[in-house]
Amino acid sequence: MTATLQLRVVEARELNPLIRMLRLKADDGSALPGYAAGAHIRVQVALPDGTQDWRHYSLINFATARNATNAPAEYRIAVRKEADGRGGSRFMHEQLKEGDLLTIEAPKNDFPLHTGPGGTVLVAGGIGVTPLASMAARRRAEDAPVRMHYAGRSQELMAFLPELRALLGEDLRVHADAEAGGPLDIDALLDDCPAGDRLYVCGPKVMLDAVLARTQARGWEHDRVHFELFTTSVAEEGDQAFEVELAQSGQRFTVPADQSILDCLIEHGCDPMFDCKRGECGVCTTAVLEGEIDHRDYVLSAREKAEGNVMQICISRAKGPRLVLDI
Numbered sequence: 001m002t003a004t005l006q007l008r009v010v011e012a013r014e015l016n017p018l019i020r021m022l023r024l025k026a027d028d029g030s031a032l033p034g035y036a037a038g039a040h041i042r043v044q045v046a047l048p049d050g051t052q053d054w055r056h057y058s059l060i061n062f063a064t065a066r067n068a069t070n071a072p073a074e075y076r077i078a079v080r081k082e083a084d085g086r087g088g089s090r091f092m093h094e095q096l097k098e099g100d101l102l103t104i105e106a107p108k109n110d111f112p113l114h115t116g117p118g119g120t121v122l123v124a125g126g127i128g129v130t131p132l133a134s135m136a137a138r139r140r141a142e143d144a145p146v147r148m149h150y151a152g153r154s155q156e157l158m159a160f161l162p163e164l165r166a167l168l169g170e171d172l173r174v175h176a177d178a179e180a181g182g183p184l185d186i187d188a189l190l191d192d193c194p195a196g197d198r199l200y201v202c203g204p205k206v207m208l209d210a211v212l213a214r215t216q217a218r219g220w221e222h223d224r225v226h227f228e229l230f231t232t233s234v235a236e237e238g239d240q241a242f243e244v245e246l247a248q249s250g251q252r253f254t255v256p257a258d259q260s261i262l263d264c265l266i267e268h269g270c271d272p273m274f275d276c277k278r279g280e281c282g283v284c285t286t287a288v289l290e291g292e293i294d295h296r297d298y299v300l301s302a303r304e305k306a307e308g309n310v311m312q313i314c315i316s317r318a319k320g321p322r323l324v325l326d327i
């Protein structure tokens with residue numbers, strides 16, 4: 001089990017109407033566990049229904065000393081308010097105050113930065129900028145080529161622009177949809193990537209899917225593209241409720257349109273394995289005995305998806321009215 005820490009909120013500041021930045025420290029001033037660029041912490045949040053849950057937030061660092069995050073004095077995170085989420089981000093925005101204690105788990109890194117030769121291209125969408133900011137600082141610390149494309153709806157809603165401008169100068173390209181009249185041009189961005197550069201993308205699903213589709217179409221090798229999905233909401237327009245049956249126990253539950261199978265099982269007292277809850281890690285892979293799957297993950301291959309024998313229950317859903325799972 002991962003160790004937990006109690007940290008004090010020493011600063012809570014609204015960067016814009018959607019994003020709140022928090023700085024966390026140990027009460028005794030001791031150094032916190034180190035982390036590498038791309039790492040996140042899990043933070044315990046209180047939900048409106050009185051239950052506790054965990055949310056992931058990437059750790060943000062702009063310092064370019066090579067050892068800046070080896071034994072940091074504080075953690076910095078930023079939280080985007082999700083009006084239609086389950087209440088975790090509203091807790092972080094509306095209830096948590098400076099001086100409060102937060103329970104967190106020590107940092108973990110599912111989005112590691114590959115150091116060494118070659119350039120690094122960072123593609124950030126909205127709050128997805130947080131892990132990429134730490135990667136930019138790390139590559140600067142190594143004197144390695146790095147540039148960032150940072151996209152958002154409008155500059156007013158894009159966090160950390162001053163810090164990123166100071167860190168990256170000309171190597172930061174800012175794209176505000178409202179000013180540009182449309183979304184970031186992924187093809188133009190890829191046209192500019194020298195062979196050998198690695199690309200890291202973090203943002204909403206639509207951005208991730210576009211970058212993955214375009215790099216695949218261009219024949220980029222798999223290990224040149226690294227990604228992390230930035231969402232806590234798995235709902236898509238048109239999602240319907242459906243029934244899941246657990247073949248081993250015979251239990252049946254209705255999965256509401258706005259809930260994942262995983263969360264539904266947890267709510268009913270089951271104990272499924274999971275980690276990322278974003279369809280990226282593969283921990284929640286579950287065998288499916290009956291029913292058509294609406295695959296939404298980044299774990300299974302196209303062949304596995306077509307065969308329809310397994311699914312990621314944290315994010316994928318049913319196309320029809322019912323799924324039978326082999327659990």
Ligand code: FES
Pocket residue numbers: 273274275276277278279280281282283284285297299312313314315
């Ligand atoms: S929990 Fe990571 S893929 Fe489902």
